[in-house]
Amino acid sequence: xxxxxxxxxSASVTLALGSGPRPIISGVNLEVRDAEFLxxxxxxxxxxxxxxxVLGGLLQPTNGEVLIKGxxxxxxPEDVVIVFQDYGNALLQWRTVTENVAxxxxxxxxxxxxxxxxxxxxxxxxxxxxxGDYPWQLxxxxxxxxxxxxxxxVRPAVMLMDEPFAALDAMTKAGLQDExxxxxxxxxxxxxxxxxxxxxxxxxxxxxxxxxxxxxxIDEVIPIELPGPRDQIRTRALPEFLSYRYRLHxxxxxx
Amino acid sequence: MDSRRTxxxxxxxxxxxxALVLAAWEAAVRSGTIAFEFLPAPSAILAGAVExxxxxxxxxDLLHTLLSIAIGWTIAxxxxxxxxLLLGFSPLARRYGLASIEVLRPMPxxxxxxxxLLLFGFSLQTELVVTVLPTVWPVMINTMGGIANAPPRLxxxxxxxxxxxxxxxxxxxxxxxxxxxxxxxxxxLGLALVMAIVAEIVGNPEGLGYGIVREQxxxxxxxxxxxxxxVGLLGVILNAGVLAITKALWPWTAPRQPx
Amino acid sequence: MKPSxxxxxxxxxxxxxxxxRGLLPLVAALVLWQVLQTxxxxxxxxxxxxxxxxxxxxxxxxLLAACIATLKTIVAGLxxxxxxxIVLGVLIxxxxxxxxxxxxxxxxxxxxxxPAIVPLAILFLGYDERMKLTIVALSAMWPILLNTxxxxxxxxxxxxxxxxxxxxxxxxRIRLIIVPSVVPAILLGVRIALPLTIVLTLLVExxxxxxxxxxxxxxxxRNFQSGQVYGLLVLVGLFGFVINNAFSIVQxxxxxxxxxxxxxx
Numbered sequence: 192x193x194x195x196x197x198x199x200x201s202a203s204v205t206l207a208l209g210s211g212p213r214p215i216i217s218g219v220n221l222e223v224r225d226a227e228f229l230x231x232x233x234x235x236x237x238x239x240x241x242x243x244x245v246l247g248g249l250l251q252p253t254n255g256e257v258l259i260k261g262x263x264x265x266x267x268p269e270d271v272v273i274v275f276q277d278y279g280n281a282l283l284q285w286r287t288v289t290e291n292v293a294x295x296x297x298x299x300x301x302x303x304x305x306x307x308x309x310x311x312x313x314x315x316x317x318x319x320x321x322x323g324d325y326p327w328q329l330x331x332x333x334x335x336x337x338x339x340x341x342x343x344x345v346r347p348a349v350m351l352m353d354e355p356f357a358a359l360d361a362m363t364k365a366g367l368q369d370e371x372x373x374x375x376x377x378x379x380x381x382x383x384x385x386x387x388x389x390x391x392x393x394x395x396x397x398x399x400x401x402x403x404x405x406x407x408x409i410d411e412v413i414p415i416e417l418p419g420p421r422d423q424i425r426t427r428a429l430p431e432f433l434s435y436r437y438r439l440h441x442x443x444x445x446x
Numbered sequence: 447m448d449s450r451r452t453x454x455x456x457x458x459x460x461x462x463x464x465a466l467v468l469a470a471w472e473a474a475v476r477s478g479t480i481a482f483e484f485l486p487a488p489s490a491i492l493a494g495a496v497e498x499x500x501x502x503x504x505x506x507d508l509l510h511t512l513l514s515i516a517i518g519w520t521i522a523x524x525x526x527x528x529x530x531l532l533l534g535f536s537p538l539a540r541r542y543g544l545a546s547i548e549v550l551r552p553m554p555x556x557x558x559x560x561x562x563l564l565l566f567g568f569s570l571q572t573e574l575v576v577t578v579l580p581t582v583w584p585v586m587i588n589t590m591g592g593i594a595n596a597p598p599r600l601x602x603x604x605x606x607x608x609x610x611x612x613x614x615x616x617x618x619x620x621x622x623x624x625x626x627x628x629x630x631x632x633x634x635l636g637l638a639l640v641m642a643i644v645a646e647i648v649g650n651p652e653g654l655g656y657g658i659v660r661e662q663x664x665x666x667x668x669x670x671x672x673x674x675x676x677v678g679l680l681g682v683i684l685n686a687g688v689l690a691i692t693k694a695l696w697p698w699t700a701p702r703q704p705x
Numbered sequence: 706m707k708p709s710x711x712x713x714x715x716x717x718x719x720x721x722x723x724x725x726r727g728l729l730p731l732v733a734a735l736v737l738w739q740v741l742q743t744x745x746x747x748x749x750x751x752x753x754x755x756x757x758x759x760x761x762x763x764x765x766x767x768l769l770a771a772c773i774a775t776l777k778t779i780v781a782g783l784x785x786x787x788x789x790x791i792v793l794g795v796l797i798x799x800x801x802x803x804x805x806x807x808x809x810x811x812x813x814x815x816x817x818x819x820p821a822i823v824p825l826a827i828l829f830l831g832y833d834e835r836m837k838l839t840i841v842a843l844s845a846m847w848p849i850l851l852n853t854x855x856x857x858x859x860x861x862x863x864x865x866x867x868x869x870x871x872x873x874x875x876x877x878r879i880r881l882i883i884v885p886s887v888v889p890a891i892l893l894g895v896r897i898a899l900p901l902t903i904v905l906t907l908l909v910e911x912x913x914x915x916x917x918x919x920x921x922x923x924x925x926x927r928n929f930q931s932g933q934v935y936g937l938l939v940l941v942g943l944f945g946f947v948i949n950n951a952f953s954i955v956q957x958x959x960x961x962x963x964x965x966x967x968x969x970x
Contacts, residue, residue: 247870249866249869267871267872275867283864283882283885283886284886285886285962285963325962325964459802460805460806460807460810461809463806463810464810467810484828485829541724542724542729543727543730545726545727545728545731546729548946549731549946550731552945552948552949553942554903554904555904556908557907557941560937561935561938564748564926640818644820647823647908647912648911658824658825670824670828674817677817678813681816682816
């Protein structure tokens with residue numbers, strides 16, 4: 192088995208609150224392989240956001256460690272990018288779409304390279320036509336695509352996504368889910384996708400990890416084997432899909 | 447538990463910086479490091495304030511300014527709320543009135559001081575001219591805004607429950623506009639204080655504002671500083687007072703702390 | 706956008722006035738005043754006398770010089786206030802320790818009504834242009850400083866996460882994220898500071914007769930030239946109106962990039 196590109200070893204986070212120390216997550220073990228799509232699913236209150244902040248280097252675990260490409264993380268690493276749920280506040284509303292997408296790379300690359308990568312990212316998400324507009328002129332789904340393009344421009348090894356489609360309507364969500372799968376195929380990036388939507392987790396993931404309990408732990412990791420290219424109607428109607436759904440519902444119900 | 451929380455919530459670093467600045471000021475003047483003839487030590491200012499209070503001069507001036515503010519603010523509130531309500535409820539009134547208001551509003555109140563002096567000489571009326579005219583606007587604009595910007599759902603709710611126009615106004619629109627009107631009232635009060643002081647500095651030789659100028663011209667910096675401090679304190683007290691009263695009368699209008 | 710479309714948009718922004726029919730009451734009042742004022746009342750001269758008053762001052766060669774002097778103070782004072790307000794506002798807003806330590810001191814300074822400080826400034830700095838500029842700049846600085854620091858303290862935490870996530874240096878963080886996100890708040894502070902600069906400039910001129918429109922006003926009042934007093938009043942009103950609208954246009958141009966907010970009356 193090739194070395195995992197992204198690893199979380201026995202990570203725990205305990206926060207010191209007014210009422211005393213509160214463990215948020217405890218003993219979390221995770222592995223993400225190259226070009227893999229890992230879904231993390233769990234109900235609210237299990238520390239999903241905390242886990243994401245730990246994986247993204249925004250929070251140091253109280254115990255345990257996170258490794259990216261075999262190196263221990265001490266801060267936000269170069270190869271990992273976060274896509275947040277609240278696109279309104281995660282994008283820079285005073286910059287055009289192009290300027291937003293360039294944000295992660297403009298200080299590191301030459302102007303020509305930067306422009307090239309920005310255009311690539313924008314065409315990957317299908318927003319070249321709106322390159323000169325401002326985020327507040329775009330719909331929610333489009334703004335989220337801008338955030339994804341911003342992450343893609345950095346060419347990260349791992350893209351962390353914190354319930355990115357939770358604030359969007361069902362149809363936009365479905366479209367973006369398929370777009371995400373296309374992006375994974377074309378760019379070979381690994382994805383860690385956090386969601387509370389079990390069906391979304393199964394539809395997108397190569398494996399689904401269940402975050403459960405308080406403090407949150409990874410109870411089990413279920414490999415998803417579904418035939419053929421994923422399709423919103425057909426895949427979701429397959430008996431295998433339904434059996435994964437039952438399994439995950441049961442897994443989350445406890446703990 | 448409660449006393450521990452209150453001690454923790456007191457801004458110790460802030461207060462100590464404040465106290466430090468005062469102490470340094472005092473030390474600098476006493477030791478002669480700062481020998482500026484017009485900069486008195488904080489202790490001298492305090493002594494000056496006490497002396498003024500004892501002689502009753504401070505009280506007399508304070509009362510005059512308070513009277514000026516009270517009358518001016520009341521007139522401004524009445525005119526502002528009445529006209530504001532008219533403008534808020536009547537799009538016709540807005541169409542034929544807003545442009546004039548937009549032209550008159552930027553007029554600086556101070557500019558009326560020479561006019562006031564011309565018409566009324568050195569008297570309370572001059573102060574009122576300078577105080578009322580600029581203070582009408584915040585109340586008027588905020589009252590108009592409170593009514594005109596009421597969420598449209600509100601009238602829908604009223605009509606769903608089959609309320610008549612009068613009831614919609616009294617039970618839905620006015621309470622919904624109240625927070626905005628209160629903000630306008632507070633801004634107006636602060637402005638009334640400032641304009642009263644301005645009028646007293648430039649025109650009517652009475653009140654706290656005149657006290658500042660009088661002591662400045664008499665070269666009594668400690669008294670002058672004392673008057674300035676009282677003015678500042680008055681502003682804080684007036685604002686806190688309005689907040690407290692409105693919170694007691696209409697608790698739901700108090701500004702909300704983010705959860 | 707095509708240049709002609711841009712010009713049209715700018716024109717729409719420039720026409721800040723609500724329906725021009727709203728000027729009717731004002732015009733009607735002026736006309737009535739002119740018509741009803743037949744005698745030579747020293748206290749309520751008709752609008753024609755106001756015009757004559759202004760012409761008188763202009764004929765004596767004093768009007769233009771006074772207007773320029775007042776305008777110079779307003780512009781220079783505002784510029785200094787903006788500079789100081791933003792720099793100090795950023796400093797206080799980004800350092801929570803500084804904010805806490807300077808908190809009561811700032812609240813104290815904020816509570817001081819600027820006009821009350823004018824006699825103090827006169828005492829310390831004397832009767833000259835420099836004093837005028839100092840007091841105007843120092844007082845107008847506060848709304849800008851407070852708005853800036855408050856807005857920085859209330860920046861959405863997600864924006865700070867984004868800056869950490871993309872490895873921004875502290876300097877880049879201030880330059881690329883913090884300052885741009887508070888530009889609307891800074892402009893709001895400037896908008897509040899603008900009438901303050903006008904009021905204070907006039908106040909100093911009225912009090913000390915340093916050259917300016919205010920000085921003209923108080924001279925006219927002392928000489929019982931009521932027509933001049935009214936005329937200058939209208940002039941000052943015009944000043945305020947033009948300056949405010951000019952600022953609104955500048956504000957709208959600067960804020961093209963920012964999401965539109967609900968406009969208050």
